[in-house]
Amino acid sequence: MNFKSLTLLTGALLLMLQACRKDELPIPPEEQQPVGDTASATGSFYLLNEGNMGSNKSTLDFYNAATGIYHRNLFAERNPGVVKALGDVGNDLAVYGSKLYAVINASHLVEVMDVHTAQHIAKIDITNCRYITFYDGKAYVSSYAGPIQLDPHARPGKVVEIDTLTLAPTREVVVGYQPEEMAITDGKLFVANSGGYRIGNYDRTVSVVDLATFTLLGNIDVAPNLHRMRLDPRSGMLVVTSRGNYADTPADTYLVDPHTRQTVKSLGLPAHNIRLAGDSLYAISSGTNGTSGKSFVLYDLTQQRILKENFITDGTDTQIRTPYGLAVNPWSKEILVTDAGNYVTPGKLYCFGTDGVLKWSVETGDIPAHIAFIEDAATANLSPTPVIPEQPLPTHSPYLTRVLEYCPAPGQFVNRMPPYEAGDTPNDMCSKVQDEIADGRGGVITLGGFGGYVTVGFDHTIINKVGQRDFLVRGNTFLNNSEPGVIQVAYDRNGNGIPDSDEWYEIAGSAHRGDTEEWTDKARTAGNDLRLLPHYEVTYYAPATEPAATDSTARARYIRWRDNHGTEGFLPQNNYNRQSYYPQWVNAHSLTLGGTRLPQNGINEAEKFAPELHRLYSFAYGYADNLPNNDPAAAIDIDWAVDADGQPAHLPGVNFIRVYTGVMQVNGWVGECSTEISGIEDLHVSHKLNR
Numbered sequence: 001m002n003f004k005s006l007t008l009l010t011g012a013l014l015l016m017l018q019a020c021r022k023d024e025l026p027i028p029p030e031e032q033q034p035v036g037d038t039a040s041a042t043g044s045f046y047l048l049n050e051g052n053m054g055s056n057k058s059t060l061d062f063y064n065a066a067t068g069i070y071h072r073n074l075f076a077e078r079n080p081g082v083v084k085a086l087g088d089v090g091n092d093l094a095v096y097g098s099k100l101y102a103v104i105n106a107s108h109l110v111e112v113m114d115v116h117t118a119q120h121i122a123k124i125d126i127t128n129c130r131y132i133t134f135y136d137g138k139a140y141v142s143s144y145a146g147p148i149q150l151d152p153h154a155r156p157g158k159v160v161e162i163d164t165l166t167l168a169p170t171r172e173v174v175v176g177y178q179p180e181e182m183a184i185t186d187g188k189l190f191v192a193n194s195g196g197y198r199i200g201n202y203d204r205t206v207s208v209v210d211l212a213t214f215t216l217l218g219n220i221d222v223a224p225n226l227h228r229m230r231l232d233p234r235s236g237m238l239v240v241t242s243r244g245n246y247a248d249t250p251a252d253t254y255l256v257d258p259h260t261r262q263t264v265k266s267l268g269l270p271a272h273n274i275r276l277a278g279d280s281l282y283a284i285s286s287g288t289n290g291t292s293g294k295s296f297v298l299y300d301l302t303q304q305r306i307l308k309e310n311f312i313t314d315g316t317d318t319q320i321r322t323p324y325g326l327a328v329n330p331w332s333k334e335i336l337v338t339d340a341g342n343y344v345t346p347g348k349l350y351c352f353g354t355d356g357v358l359k360w361s362v363e364t365g366d367i368p369a370h371i372a373f374i375e376d377a378a379t380a381n382l383s384p385t386p387v388i389p390e391q392p393l394p395t396h397s398p399y400l401t402r403v404l405e406y407c408p409a410p411g412q413f414v415n416r417m418p419p420y421e422a423g424d425t426p427n428d429m430c431s432k433v434q435d436e437i438a439d440g441r442g443g444v445i446t447l448g449g450f451g452g453y454v455t456v457g458f459d460h461t462i463i464n465k466v467g468q469r470d471f472l473v474r475g476n477t478f479l480n481n482s483e484p485g486v487i488q489v490a491y492d493r494n495g496n497g498i499p500d501s502d503e504w505y506e507i508a509g510s511a512h513r514g515d516t517e518e519w520t521d522k523a524r525t526a527g528n529d530l531r532l533l534p535h536y537e538v539t540y541y542a543p544a545t546e547p548a549a550t551d552s553t554a555r556a557r558y559i560r561w562r563d564n565h566g567t568e569g570f571l572p573q574n575n576y577n578r579q580s581y582y583p584q585w586v587n588a589h590s591l592t593l594g595g596t597r598l599p600q601n602g603i604n605e606a607e608k609f610a611p612e613l614h615r616l617y618s619f620a621y622g623y624a625d626n627l628p629n630n631d632p633a634a635a636i637d638i639d640w641a642v643d644a645d646g647q648p649a650h651l652p653g654v655n656f657i658r659v660y661t662g663v664m665q666v667n668g669w670v671g672e673c674s675t676e677i678s679g680i681e682d683l684h685v686s687h688k689l690n691r
Contacts, residue, residue, distance in 0.1 A: 033071075033362055035068055035070050043332050044063055045336075046060060047061040047325075047364060047368055047369075047371050048061075048093040048371075049347070049366055050366070050367035050369045050370075051088065051090065052366055052442075052678075056085075057366055058086040058089060058090035059072070059074075059076070059086060059090075060073070060075040060118060061073070061074060061365060062074045063362075070349075070362045072365060075113070075118055078117060079118075079119060079120045082120050086104055086111055087107030088105070089104060089105040090370065091105040091129070091131065091369075093370035093371065096139065097164065098114065099114065099115055100112070100114070101113075101139065103129050103130065103131060103141065104129070105130060108126060109124060110126060111123055121167070122167045124162060124167060124168075126143050126160050127144070128143055128144035128146060129143050130181075131181045136211075137164055138170070140159050140160070140189060141160045141162065142158075142175075142181070142191060143179070144157050148479065149197070151197050152200075152613060154177060158172050159172070159179065159191060161214060173214050176205050177195040177197070177203040178203065179193050179194070180192045182229060183229045185236065187212060188210060188217070188258065190206050190256075191229075192228070192241075193207060193219075194227060195225065196225060200612075202224035203225070203226070204222055205220060206229075207219050218261065222240055222242065222254050223254060223266075224243075225242055225243040225245060226240055226243075227241050228240065228271065229241075230275070232276060234301070234302070235301065235302075237256065237257060237258075238256040239253060239255060239274060239301070244270075252270055253267040253270070253271050253274065253283065254267065255267065269281075269299060270295075271283035272286050274326070275327060277328040277333060279300055280300060280301070280307070282328060282335060283296075283297045284297075284323040285297075286322050286324065286340075294317065294323055296310050296323065311335065312358075314358055316358045321339055323337060323339065325338030325349075325369045333354050334353060334354070334359065335352040335356075336351055337349075337350045339368070340368065342416065344436070346365060347363075347367055348363055348364060397440075397459055398682045398685035399438065399440040400456040400458055402438065402457040402458075403455070405430065405453065406453075407453055407454075407586075408448035408453075408583055409448035409661060410581040411452065411672055414446060414581050414582070415583065417436075417445050417676075420585060422584075426585055426586075428585070433445050437456075437679045441679070444676050444678045445677055446676050447677065449571060449674055450536075450593065450595075450597065450660075450661050450663065451538055451660055452660060453593070454659055454677060456658075457499075462653050463652070464651055466639070468683075469683060470638045470684065471636050471657070471682055472629065472680070472683055473485070473634075473636065473679075473680050474681070475625025476625060477629075480616060482617060482625065482627070483616060483625050483673045483675050484601065484623035484626040484662050484673075485659040485661055485662055486595055486598065486623060487507040487509075487622075487657065487659055488506050488507070488658040488659075488660075489638065489651065489656065489657055490505070490654060490655065490656040490657075490658075491655060499655075499656040503643075505649040505651065506596060507622055508622065509620075511622075512642070517601075523600065528665075536595065536664075537563060538561050538562070538563045538664065539561065539591070540571070540592075541559070542582045542588075542589045542590065543559060543560075555574075557572070558572050564594075571672055595662065597663070597664055599663075601616055601619070601665075602615070602665050602670070603615055604668060614668050620633070622636065625676055657680055659677055
C-alpha cells in the first residue's frame with residue numbers, strides 16, 4: 001500500500017513524488033492565530049510544513065514571540081507572483097545571516113527568502129535535495145543525486161556547496177548512499193548516510209569531507225540507515241541516529257568521535273528526531289522506526305543516562321498522535337513538538353515550558369516538521385495581509401462537492417483514513433470522507449482492498465468535450481507504486497441530483513482494452529494473474545477477535561476472504577498498522593464487494609540483499625491512483641465509458657463518479673493493493689476560486 005510507504009517508512013525509504021504543480025489544490029491564505037500571552041520578545045520562529053508528497057502543499061508559518069500571533073501560510077501571501085509557491089515536500093529549514101533557506105525535496109530546489117519578510121530572493125536547483133548546514137559563508141546541501149525511487153542500484157549521493165552571497169553552487173563531492181543530516185567541526189563536514197533506497201542493503205556510514213579541498217577523506221562505520229546528526233559542543237561528540245533495518249536491527253542513537261573517527265557508544269535510544277540543549281538531549285519517536293510506540297525522552301549526555309522517560313509532564317502527550325518535529329528555543333528553553341496527525345490534514349504545534357507543562361498549542365499546515373528561530377521578533381516585517389482584489393466566484397466548483405457512498409474493503413488504513421469513532425454510522429463516515437476530499441481540500445481516504453468504493457457527486461454536469469480529457473481523479477501514486485482503482489460514471493438523466501435509476505458505465509482503461517503493458521512479461525514470469533475478470537466478487541469475513549501483536553500466525557491469517565471463482569485466502573495484518581482492518585461501522589459479519597478485477601501489477605523484484613522489493617507498476621491509462629497526478633495521462637476521457645457489453649456509452653457528460661479498488665493482491669510488507677483518493681475535479685471548469 002503506497003500510503004504506508006509515504007507515511008510510516010518515509011524516513012527510511014523516502015518514497016517521494018517528482019511533481020510540478022499543475023492546477024493544484026488551493027492552499028488557504030494566511031491565517032493569524034493568537035496563541036496567548038508572551039513571556040518575551042525573543043524566540044520567534046519560522047515553521048516549514050512538509051505537505052503530503054505529490055500534493056505541492058509545502059507551506060511556511062511564522063510565530064511572532066513579541067505579539068503572540070501565529071501566522072499560517074505566510075509564503076504564499078508574501079509572494080503572490082511565485083509560481084507553485086514553495087513546492088513539494090519541505091524537508092529542511094534554516095536561517096543564515098539575513099536569509100532563510102527552505103530545502104524542498106521533491107521539487108528539487110532550495111528556496112531562499114529574506115529572513116525579515118519571507119519574500120522570495122532566489123531558487124537554487126539541486127536534485128533530490130535533503131538537508132542544509134552552513135560554515136564560513138557557504139551553505140552545504142545533501143542530495144540523493146538521482147530520481148526519487150526505490151532502486152537497489154541507486155548511485156551514491158553528494159553534497160553541494162553554495163556561496164551564500166552569490167547563491168551559486170561552487171563545488172560538489174560524492175559521499176555515501178542517500179545522505180541525510182550533516183555537522184561541521186574542525187574544518188570537516190560529517191554526513192549521515194542512509195542508503196534508504198537500497199532496501200536490505202542500507203548504508204551504515206558517516207562520510208568525512210575535508211572542507212578545504214572538498215574531497216572525501218573516508219567513512220566511519222556506525223549502523224544501518226542513518227538519519228539525524230547533531231554536534232555536542234561540550235564533548236565534541238557527534239550524536240547520530242539510526243533507523244535500523246526494520247528487521248533484526250532496531251533504531252538507536254550513537255555517539256561518534258569525529259577526531260578518532262570511531263563509533264563510541266550506543267545509547268539504546270530509538271529516535272525519530274533529536275535536539276540538544278546544553279547537556280540535555282531531547283528525543284522523540286513516533287513508533288515507526290522499529291519502536292513500539294510514541295516516546296518523549298530526556299537524556300543526559302554527560303551522565304549518559306535517561307533523566308526522564310517522558311519530558312511532557314501534564315498528560316498532553318496522549319493528545320499527540322504522530323510526534324514529528326522537535327525544537328528547543330535557544331533563549332527561553334521552551335520545547336516545541338509538532339504532531340503530523342494522519343499526514344494529510346493540518347497538524348498541530350505544542351509549546352511546553354521547561355517543566356513539561358503545555359503553554360500553548362496551535363493548528364499548522366500539513367505535516368509540520370522543521371523550525372528555524374530568529375532572535376528579534378521586531379525584525380520580521382509582518383504587516384497586515386495584503387488586500388487581494390475580489391474575484392467573482394465561478395458558476396460551478398471544479399471539485400467534487402458531495403460524498404454519496406463510502407464502503408471500503410478491509411485494509412491496513414481502514415478505520416484510520418478517515419478515522420472511525422465508536423458509534424459512527426455509514427452517514428457519519430460519508431461526512432468524514434467529504435470533509436477530507438470534497439471542495440479541493442486535498443485530504444486522502446483509503447478504499448481498502450479489492451472492491452472497496454466511494455461514490456461522489458458534483459454541483460454540475462462534467463461536460464464530455466470531444467477529443468479532450470474531461471476529469472482527473474487525484475490519488476497518491478508515485479513511481480513504481482500504483483494501486484489502480486476502476487472508475488465508473490453516471491449521467492443524471494432524470495435531473496433529480498441522485499444516482500437512483502441512472503445507469504452506471506465503466507471507464508475502459510488500457511487493461512479493459514487488452515493493451516499490453518511494458519511490465520506484462522515481467523509480471524507473467526513472476527507468476528502474477530494477468531486475467532481481466534469482469535463480474536468478480538470477493539466476500540470478506542470479519543475476524544472473531546483482533547490478533548495479539550505477538551501472534552504471528554493469527555496476524556498472517558487475519559481477514560479471511562473467498563471469491564466467486566472458488567479461490568480463498570487471507571489479508572494479513574502487518575507490523576505498521578494494528579487497528580482493526582474491517583470497517584467498524586459495517587454491522588454484518590461478512591462484506592461482499594465486486595466489479596472488474598484488473599491484472600495483478602505488483603512484482604517482487606528482490607535482489608540477493610533485499611528479500612522483498614515490491615514494485616507496483618502503472619497501467620498505461622484509464623484508472624484512478626494509477627499515475628502521478630501531474631502526469632497528463634492520469635486524466636480521464638468520458639468517451640472511454642462503456643456499457644455492460646463493452647460498447648461505447650456516448651455520454652453527454654457525467655454527474656456522479658464511483659471509484660473502487662481494482663487489483664486483488666497482497667504485496668509483502670507493502671500490504672494489500674488499496675486505492676487511495678484525494679479528490680476529483682472537472683478539468684473544464686476554472687480553478688480560480690474566490691479567496
